[in-house]
Amino acid sequence: MMRIIVLAFFLLIAVIALAFSLLNFHLVEINLYITSIKIPLAVALTIELFAGIFIGFLAAFIHILKLKSQYRVLSKKITKTKTGK
Numbered sequence: 001m002m003r004i005i006v007l008a009f010f011l012l013i014a015v016i017a018l019a020f021s022l023l024n025f026h027l028v029e030i031n032l033y034i035t036s037i038k039i040p041l042a043v044a045l046t047i048e049l050f051a052g053i054f055i056g057f058l059a060a061f062i063h064i065l066k067l068k069s070q071y072r073v074l075s076k077k078i079t080k081t082k083t084g085k
Contacts, residue, residue, distance in 0.1 A: 021046075027041075028044055030044060
């Protein structure tokens, strides 16, 4: 039952995204300092969305690595405390 609800939710999001893309198909010019390109607005927004998701995952990954490092240090301290060294 839960799979059907999740599938319906993602299908609804996909339909809304498709409608948004079709409504915003105007060309926009993006200046890249060296050159400029013209792409549809929906494509530009999609690229920005995925860039933001990537940056968010990268930040979370770095935070997780720091936490794992702290965990290892604390685990070693606990082991030393238990053994009495």
